[in-house]
Amino acid sequence: MKKRGSLLVLFMSLVLLLSGCSSITVLDPKGPAARTLSDTILFSIAMMAGVLLVVYVLYVVFLVKYRGSKTKDDYMPPHEEGNKWLEAIWITIPIIIVAVLSVVTVQSTSTVEKVAAGYEDQKPLVVYASSSNWKWHFSYPEEGIETVNYLNIPVNRPIELRLYSFGPITSLWIPQLAGQKYAMSDMVNTLNLVADEQGSYLGRNSNFSGQGTAHMEFETLAMSPGAYSEWVEEVKTTASALDETEFKSLLATSYVGRKTFSSTHLTFSPAPGDHSDHMKHTDMENGNKEHQENKAEHPVPANPEETKFDAVPNVNPNEPLPQSPAEDSNSDIDHTSHDGK
Amino acid sequence: MKWDEFFVTGEPMIYGAMASIVLATIAIIVGLTYFKKWGYLWREWLTTVDHKRIGVMYILSALIMLFRGGVDAIMMRFQTAVPENKFLDAQHYNEIFTTHGLIMILFMAMPFIIGIMNVVVPLQIGARDVAFPRLNAISFWLFFAGAMLLNLSFVIGGSPDAGWSAYFPLASLEFSPTVGNNYYSLALQISGIGTLLTGINFIVTILKMRAPGMKLMRMPMFTWSSLITSVIIAFAFPVLTVALALMMFDRIFGSQFFTMSNGGMDMLWANLFWVWGHPEVYIVILPAFGIFSEIIATFSKKNLYGYTSMVVSMVVISLLSFLVWAHHFYTMGQGAMVNGFFSITTMAISVPTGVKIFNWLFTMRKGKITFTTPMLYSLAFIPIFTIGGVTGVMLAMASADYQYHNTMFLVAHFHYVLIPGTVFAVIAGFHYWFPKVFGFKLNERLGKHAFWWIAISFNVTFFPLFFLGLQGMTRRMYTYSEETGFGPLNLLSFAGALGLAFGFIILVYNIYYSIRYSPRETNGDPWDARTLEWATSSPIPAYNFAITPNVKGRDALWSAKHDNQPIFDGKIEPIHLPSNSGKPVILAGVFFVFGFALVFSWWIPAIISGIGILIVLATMSFDRDHGITVSVEEIIETEKKLRGETL
Numbered sequence: 001m002k003k004r005g006s007l008l009v010l011f012m013s014l015v016l017l018l019s020g021c022s023s024i025t026v027l028d029p030k031g032p033a034a035r036t037l038s039d040t041i042l043f044s045i046a047m048m049a050g051v052l053l054v055v056y057v058l059y060v061v062f063l064v065k066y067r068g069s070k071t072k073d074d075y076m077p078p079h080e081e082g083n084k085w086l087e088a089i090w091i092t093i094p095i096i097i098v099a100v101l102s103v104v105t106v107q108s109t110s111t112v113e114k115v116a117a118g119y120e121d122q123k124p125l126v127v128y129a130s131s132s133n134w135k136w137h138f139s140y141p142e143e144g145i146e147t148v149n150y151l152n153i154p155v156n157r158p159i160e161l162r163l164y165s166f167g168p169i170t171s172l173w174i175p176q177l178a179g180q181k182y183a184m185s186d187m188v189n190t191l192n193l194v195a196d197e198q199g200s201y202l203g204r205n206s207n208f209s210g211q212g213t214a215h216m217e218f219e220t221l222a223m224s225p226g227a228y229s230e231w232v233e234e235v236k237t238t239a240s241a242l243d244e245t246e247f248k249s250l251l252a253t254s255y256v257g258r259k260t261f262s263s264t265h266l267t268f269s270p271a272p273g274d275h276s277d278h279m280k281h282t283d284m285e286n287g288n289k290e291h292q293e294n295k296a297e298h299p300v301p302a303n304p305e306e307t308k309f310d311a312v313p314n315v316n317p318n319e320p321l322p323q324s325p326a327e328d329s330n331s332d333i334d335h336t337s338h339d340g341k
Numbered sequence: 342m343k344w345d346e347f348f349v350t351g352e353p354m355i356y357g358a359m360a361s362i363v364l365a366t367i368a369i370i371v372g373l374t375y376f377k378k379w380g381y382l383w384r385e386w387l388t389t390v391d392h393k394r395i396g397v398m399y400i401l402s403a404l405i406m407l408f409r410g411g412v413d414a415i416m417m418r419f420q421t422a423v424p425e426n427k428f429l430d431a432q433h434y435n436e437i438f439t440t441h442g443l444i445m446i447l448f449m450a451m452p453f454i455i456g457i458m459n460v461v462v463p464l465q466i467g468a469r470d471v472a473f474p475r476l477n478a479i480s481f482w483l484f485f486a487g488a489m490l491l492n493l494s495f496v497i498g499g500s501p502d503a504g505w506s507a508y509f510p511l512a513s514l515e516f517s518p519t520v521g522n523n524y525y526s527l528a529l530q531i532s533g534i535g536t537l538l539t540g541i542n543f544i545v546t547i548l549k550m551r552a553p554g555m556k557l558m559r560m561p562m563f564t565w566s567s568l569i570t571s572v573i574i575a576f577a578f579p580v581l582t583v584a585l586a587l588m589m590f591d592r593i594f595g596s597q598f599f600t601m602s603n604g605g606m607d608m609l610w611a612n613l614f615w616v617w618g619h620p621e622v623y624i625v626i627l628p629a630f631g632i633f634s635e636i637i638a639t640f641s642k643k644n645l646y647g648y649t650s651m652v653v654s655m656v657v658i659s660l661l662s663f664l665v666w667a668h669h670f671y672t673m674g675q676g677a678m679v680n681g682f683f684s685i686t687t688m689a690i691s692v693p694t695g696v697k698i699f700n701w702l703f704t705m706r707k708g709k710i711t712f713t714t715p716m717l718y719s720l721a722f723i724p725i726f727t728i729g730g731v732t733g734v735m736l737a738m739a740s741a742d743y744q745y746h747n748t749m750f751l752v753a754h755f756h757y758v759l760i761p762g763t764v765f766a767v768i769a770g771f772h773y774w775f776p777k778v779f780g781f782k783l784n785e786r787l788g789k790h791a792f793w794w795i796a797i798s799f800n801v802t803f804f805p806l807f808f809l810g811l812q813g814m815t816r817r818m819y820t821y822s823e824e825t826g827f828g829p830l831n832l833l834s835f836a837g838a839l840g841l842a843f844g845f846i847i848l849v850y851n852i853y854y855s856i857r858y859s860p861r862e863t864n865g866d867p868w869d870a871r872t873l874e875w876a877t878s879s880p881i882p883a884y885n886f887a888i889t890p891n892v893k894g895r896d897a898l899w900s901a902k903h904d905n906q907p908i909f910d911g912k913i914e915p916i917h918l919p920s921n922s923g924k925p926v927i928l929a930g931v932f933f934v935f936g937f938a939l940v941f942s943w944w945i946p947a948i949i950s951g952i953g954i955l956i957v958l959a960t961m962s963f964d965r966d967h968g969i970t971v972s973v974e975e976i977i978e979t980e981k982k983l984r985g986e987t988l
Contacts, residue, residue: 023826025813026744040741048731051695055727058702063720066641068711077708082647082700090699091692098688101738105684108740110677168511169607171672171747175813179743182673184608185510185601189674206747206815208504209511211431214818 025175030197030222032116033178040108047097112179115158116194124158124192127151128264128271131183131205132166132251134212139264145235146242148250148259151220154228155198161191164271166251171207174220180206188271195222212254236262244268349499352433359496388921390474392459393778393881395481399456400771402485404849406448409492411845413441415838418802422835424823434819435502436521440495442505447529448488450625450759453767455484455539458567458628460778461770462543464874464881465561467552467890472545474919475961480535480542482929487532490936494524498940501525504817506618507588509599509610514592520940526589527936531929533581540574543567552873554892558652561872561896562638562645566631569655570624573662577620584613593942608673615666623662625759627655629766630697633719636773637701639870640716641708644896647700654693661690671739672746680739687737694730698723713868714788718769721796722761729757732807747817750810756803768795768848776867780880781859783851791847798840805830805837863985871899876908878983884916887976916971924964928957 027042029035111117115124128139129151139146153159163172163183173180178193195201205216223231242250242261247269250256349355373379386394416437420429429437463471471477494500501521503512512522547568551560560568588610590596597603599610638645645651667675667683701723710716732754736745745751776782814827821827866875876898877886888909893900900906931953938947 024808024811026811034744037740037744040738041735041744044735044738044741048735051731052727055698055702056724058699059723062702062705063710066705066708066710068642068709071709075709077641077643079644080646080703080707081644082650083703086699086703087647087650087696090696094692094695098685098692098734101688101734102681102685105688105738105740106677106681108738109680109684112740112743113677167601168516169508169611173747173813173815175744179740180672180746181743182670184673186607187674202813204813204815208435208508208747208817210503210516211435214431214820 025202029176030199030201031177031193031195032118033112033193034176036108036111037179040104043104044101047101051097113192115160115192119156119158119194122158124160125153126160126162127153128162128164128266129172129183129191130164130166130271131170131172131209131216133210133254134216135253135256136172136203136205136216136218137250137265139266140232141264141266143232143236144263145232145239146261146264147235148256149218150258151203151218152228152231153195153220153222154225155195155222157194157225159193159195161193162271163189163191165209168209169207170205170209170216172203173206174201174203176201177220177222182207186272188273195220198222198224215255235260238262347497349496355496362496383923384921387926388478388923390470390478390919390921390925391883392463392471392474392477395477396456396459396461397778398481399452399459399484402488403449403453403456403767406444406452406488407845410441410444410449411842413437413444415842417441418831418835418838420819421821421827421831423832424821424825424828426820429819431819432502435504435817436495436500438817439501439504439507439521440491443491443501443525443529444488445759446505446621446625447532448484448491450763450767451536452484452488453771454570454625454628454763455480455536457632457767457770457774458539458543458570461774461874462564462567463546463550464777464877464885465564465872466547466550466555467873467886467892468546468550469885469916470919471542472550473542475922475925476538476542478922478925479928480539482925483535483538483932484532486929486933486936487528487530487535490531490933490940491524491528493937494521494528494940498524506614507610508614509588509591509607510601510605512588512592512610513600515600523589523592523940526585526592527939530582530585530589531932531936533578533585536574537578537582540571540578543571544575547571552886552890552892555873555890555897556892558649559892559895559897561631562634562648562651563628563631563872565652566627566629566634566655569659570627573620573624573627573659576663577617577624580613581617581621584610584617587613589939593939608670611670611673612666615669616663619666619669620659620662622758623658625763627658629763630655632766632770632773633701633722634704635870635872636715636719636769637704638896639773639868640711640713640719641705642711642869643704643708644871644899645700646704646706647696648895650696651700654696657693658690661686661693665690668737668739668742671742677739684737684739688734691730691734691737698727698730713772714783714785714792715769715773717789717792717796718765718772721792722765722769725757725761725765725796725800729754729759729761732757745810747815748810749806749814749816752816753803753806753810756806760799760803773868774874776862777865777874777879777881781855781861782867783855784859787847787851787854791844791851794840794844794847798837798844800837802834802837802841805834809834866898869902871896873897873908876901878980880983882979882983884918884971884976887913887980889914913973913976915973916976917968918971919968920966922964922966924957924961928954928961931957 026034027038029038126141128137128141130137130139135149136151137146137148138151161172163181164187165183165185167185169185170183171180172183172191174193177195178191181189181191183189199222201220201222203218203220205213207213209216239260239262241263242265243263247265250259348359373382386398389395416429417434420426420434459471459477463469498520501507501512501517501524502519503517503522503525507522507525510516512525547560547564587596587598591598591600591605597605599605599607601607634645634651664686665683667673667679668687671680671683712720732750736742736751736754772783772788809827809830812825812827814821814825862879865878867879868875873890873892876890886909888911890897890908891910892908893906897906897908901908931950935947935950935954938944938950
């Protein structure tokens with residue numbers, strides 16, 4: 001039974017290795033949310049290593065001591081019904097461990113769902129991140145710009161990603177900045193994150209959504225606020241605007257590289273059940289609400305003037321009625337039609 | 342429909358598979374005809390209602406499905422062994438991981454477990470058969486029809502490709518326009534009906550068919566685990582039935598339950614799926630716990646430690662298993678409160694599971710441990726499964742799960758639970774009860790060789806995946822780039838997968854070798870075991886026990902051997918047995934045609950075969966079948982023959 005012993009040594013050394021290792025993405029956080037998660041993970045590994053140790057020690061001792069080849073031929077093992085004290089011990093201690101982990105879980109979960117501590121009084125940068133067959137659209141309503149397959153953010157400013165999908169469920173995950181969350185077609189999910197170090201971080205879709213899932217990677221570039229403003233200005237002056245026709249053809253294309261636009265698709269194709277103003281007054285900490293609940297309260301606006309985004313600068317009141325982007329190009333990719341249209 | 346839409350084309354491997362299917366079918370037909378075995382096959386196997394034979398057929402099917410699922414696994418590991426591999430394209434890879442999951446869970450683990458339940462449970466409680474023998478045959482044949490339907494999708498029409506969880510809207514007609522997910526909804530439905538019937542059958546069997554004196558708290562632990570599993574089946578499978586029916590309506594009849602338009606709710610599918618799916622995990626793991634309990638007690642030469650707490654912990658696990666489903670999608674955005682609730686219920690399951698681990702350890706304490714092949718698998722189970730268990734607790738923490746969800750860490754975790762748990766258990770049980778059914782042991786030397794290959798390779802295959810997950814590799818990625826740095830660990834994992842495959846080849850070779858060379862047993866109790874199934878002779882006569890056993894305590898056979906408490910103190914009486922019937926296999930055949938026609942929306946054949954199902958069911962209802970009676974003389978004659986006495 002040498003193998004078990006070596007397995008144990010292996011595991012323990014890995015635990016030690018993990019805590020100081022920076023090549024492991026999840027344990028190399030670059031923002032408060034990911035740091036909370038990394039600490040939680042390391043704490044749980046330490047606790048679980050203790051559990052493993054107890055089980056492995058008992059296991060090795062009993063296997064070595066009570067193997068048939070070592071006992072006398074006439075040895076008859078005793079009849080044992082159990083022992084209520086021993087059983088009480090191995091019920092009580094796990095309950096205590098679970099209780100400790102439960103507290104840690106509930107605390108850390110509500111921490112990462114909220115805006116990170118120390119950043120609450122800053123106005124968050126809202127970015128709508130939406131997925132369509134195997135690409136990511138990032139719309140910055142505040143700046144009035146949009147990118148495809150890359151996300152630029154300023155450091156040390158809370159980012160509020162609002163996630164939704166033009167098709168199958170996807171999951172936006174930038175492991176070094178925050179945990180993942182689903183993007184779905186009929187509601188908007190909110191993911192709060194802050195990058196407190198400049199750098200390039202890989203993001204991806206982690207939820208299988210069809211043939212191109214493996215290619216749904218994007219770069220998240222955390223830059224200084226100055227560089228970020230410069231980039232926004234540059235986009236506004238150099239990039240072309242995104243109109244509805246172009247957006248439809250974009251949606252219909254399976255794979256595209258990086259793209260940049262000086263307007264967002266939100267003006268003509270709002271996010272599902274958007275109620276961003278209202279959300280702030282609800283008690284939902286993570287800012288999402290069942291779309292179905294809100295349907296009655298917040299029907300899709302009859303004209304774009306009623307669509308209230310956070311400081312949408314370039315709503316044109318003369319534009320035609322809001323239409324689902326994909327109505328023509330792909331008959332059923334339509335996240336608004338369930339509102340009875 | 343054109344022919345090239347009907348058959349899957351364009352892949353050399355699939356042409357190979359088609360050719361081998363055709364050749365194997367021809368070989369079987371020619372072989373059966375040449376050796377004049379059609380009658381034998383029909384009389385002794387296809388129409389049998391004997392629980393032991395049905396069990397053997399379940400296990401045989403499970404082994405074949407293990408091969409199919411294993412080939413899928415090797416192909417997946419080969420594809421991801423190096424960055425940018427071109428062995429499989431995305432579509433093919435997606436079909437393969439989908440069918441790997443479906444086959445391993447529903448058509449390998451479940452039937453293997455149910456097969457062992459079929460063989461062992463009636464014997465352990467001293468019954469002559471299950472409560473509803475013919476229903477049992479229907480269960481098996483429906484499972485078999487479902488399994489064949491799913492496997493057919495590989496060459497005809499295309500396999501399901503939206504993952505074994507088939508999340509909507511991806512699995513809807515809009516995003517998965519091939520018939521693959523039609524197969525999913527119908528194959529799982531047909532075999533699921535079979536499983537549900539099995540659950541009901543075993544609840545009744547265990548509650549009503551126990552021998553005199555076999556009180557509930559005297560039942561062997563495997564029987565207890567089967568009872569609790571059957572109850573979970575009866576509560577969980579109806580949810581799957583409903584979910585699959587709605588899926589079928591969405592895909593075939595144009596309803597909008599889970600679609601993106603007209604008020605469809607994609608999250609509803611995820612909820613329904615996991616309300617069934619999580620209890621399903623315990624359906625395959627609890628009987629495994631029962632198998633390990635039997636084997637560890639037998640080869641420690643000691644009674645099971647903490648019997649009562651073992652039973653109570655299983656009941657608690659079964660209740661909690663229905664309260665944890667949302668931990669499969671913490672990331673759906675339901676907020677900290679809901680996630681907190683499901684985290685706590687999930688972690689709570691570790692308490693009763695831990696109780697079981699400690700009870701097994703303390704069963705071995707002061708024991709006299711012998712390292713037979715089944716015991717080796719049970720011993721390997723404890724440390725490996727504990728890793729699966731503690732990583733399960735880590736995954737249960739909602740916040741941390743935001744980083745593990747959908748990654749290889751999760752993949753590593755559930756393989757660390759399901760392989761040492763379920764797969765080691767069924768292999769251990771296979772080695773353990775093999776001499777009971779066939780009258781000879783599997784070769785121990787080859788068995789141990791296979792064990793070491795499997796146990797070590799398993800860790801080489803799956804331990805690296807924990808790290809790949811933490812490095813950001815997600816599951817279901819058919820390829821990755823060199824820069825990700827995922828290459829070396831994936832290559833190591835592929836090497837492990839080859840080792841696992843080699844271990845399974847030794848295991849299969851061992852079956853062949855033992856059939857030819859293994860010495861035949863003369864007594865029914867080759868392991869010096871403790872429970873009732875070893876009290877009858879091996880192989881087992883059709884009626885199981887010549888005299889109805891009279892049970893006076895737990896571990897009835899052990900008491901009989903050591904405390905002088907005879908089990909068979911009655912006298913031989915005529916025995917009533919159910920008679921064979923061809924209707925279950927015919928029913929399943931019609932179900933198969935029905936399912937296949939619906940997959941392709943061929944309405945006329947579907948309607949005709951749908952009516953056919955009703956007709957077969959109706960004729961079954963009006964069957965007058967009084968079974969057969971085995972006379973006392975016949976019993977005495979059979980018993981003498983089994984003991985090797987000359988007549």
